[in-house]
Amino acid sequence: MIKRTVDHTSVDEIIDRYDGEKSFLIQVLLDLQAEQHWLQKDALSRISERLEVPLMRIQHIATFYKAFSLVPKGRHQVHVCTGTACHVRGAGRVLHTVEELIDIRPGETDLDLKFSLETVNCLGCCALGPVIEIDGKAHGKVTSGKTAEVLKGYE
Amino acid sequence: MSDFTMRIDGREVPAARGQTILEVAGNAGIEIPTLCHHEQLEPHGGCRLCIVELDFGEWTRLVVSCVYQAKPDLEVRTRSGKVDKLRKIILELLLAHAPDSELLKELAAEYGANRTRFEQEPSFCVHCGLCVRYCAEVKGAHAVGFIDRGVRKEIAFLPEIAKEVCEDCKECFPLCPTSYAQAAYVLMDALSTR
Known part of the structure; x- marks a missing residue:
């Protein structure tokens, strides 16, 4: 288990952005996820304390939405589209290349916490297929070679 | 404290505003099976076993009695062909998750539910909450x-x-x-x- 020193200041700062209002719980969690790439238990306890929301409820929400992760995620989220159009245009090969290059399977994160890999079912831009999306930026018409080039651009 | 009356299984029963059909039936001693209802808790409508048929003369409607509010002159049937069939299927689905629950087995016997109709996938929890x-x-x-x-x-x-x-x-x-x-x-x- 990765143990980090408990740093409440960043959590508190996020909570203060929303004036400690409990109805902003999901927004607080989203901000925390964006900043730290995962939701640490200590942080969730702190949020529970400050927003006066039972920890159990926060845990329910944090496990309900796919946007949240209770385990560390990489700095960059790689989404390989395996929807029908991308699949037909060779998403399988692209996914295989990505798996080889960063040495992880979908759902996993590499040891350097640099990349997390997920497959998605459609990114809504089938004309650009096969598509990979990294941190929300879509890269269209990717090939094995182009995939390597794109991934190289991330630190 | 009864505000009006309604009919359940042909019986005239007193009901109060804000009560659910399940509560009205319970007060009148008419049993409706349920897994997720509890007196001290807010109605949940999770298990759907307490489904009943409302008779509007020309047509009928199936509602979940633990969340459906009682209204004057409702004609409720707690057992009917449709209701029994639905309860049987619900029980069969629940039994796929909890095949050895005594409570479910009793109900299954009553409604003729086959506990192996659906592929067994014991998660033991039926999400009654x-x-x-x-x-x-x-x-x-x-x-x-x-x-x-x-x-x-x-x-x-x-x-x-x-x-x-x-x-x-x-x-x-x-x-x-x-x-x-x-x-x-x-x-x-x-x-x-x-």
Whole structure:
């Protein structure tokens, strides 16, 4: 288990952005996820304390939405589209290349916490297929070679 | 305190505003099966077993009696061909998850449900939410709750809180239709070393 020193200041700062209002719980969690790439238990306890929301409820929400992760995620989220159009245009090969290059399977994160890999079912831009999306930026018409080039651009 | 009357299974029964059909029937001594209802808790409408048929003369409507409010002159049937068929299917689906629940087996015998009709997929929890809601609404402890969603949804005890409150409470165990709440607690207790 990765143990980090408990740093409440960043959590508190996020909570203060929303004036400690409990109805902003999901927004607080989203901000925390964006900043730290995962939701640490200590942080969730702190949020529970400050927003006066039972920890159990926060845990329910944090496990309900796919946007949240209770385990560390990489700095960059790689989404390989395996929807029908991308699949037909060779998403399988692209996914295989990505798996080889960063040495992880979908759902996993590499040891350097640099990349997390997920497959998605459609990114809504089938004309650009096969598509990979990294941190929300879509890269269209990717090939094995182009995939390597794109991934190289991330630190 | 009855505001009006309605008919359940042909009997004229008193009802008050704000009551659900299930409550009205219960007060009149008419039994409707349910897994997720509890007097002290807000209506949940989770198990759907308390489904009843409303007769509007020309047409009928199926509603869940634990959340449907009583109205004057309603004509309710707690047993009918349609109702029994639906309860049978609901029971068969629930039995795929909790095949050895005594409560479910009793109901299955009554409604002729076949416990092996659907592929067995024992998760033991039927998602009635009784433990979760009781812990939150009555005890205010929030020691147990749902995690994940869809087919992976399950109940989980939160070790930090459960260690403090559950030992002296355990009031949710007898509420569980399948004994899974108790199993989940014991598992959590065994797995958490703190």
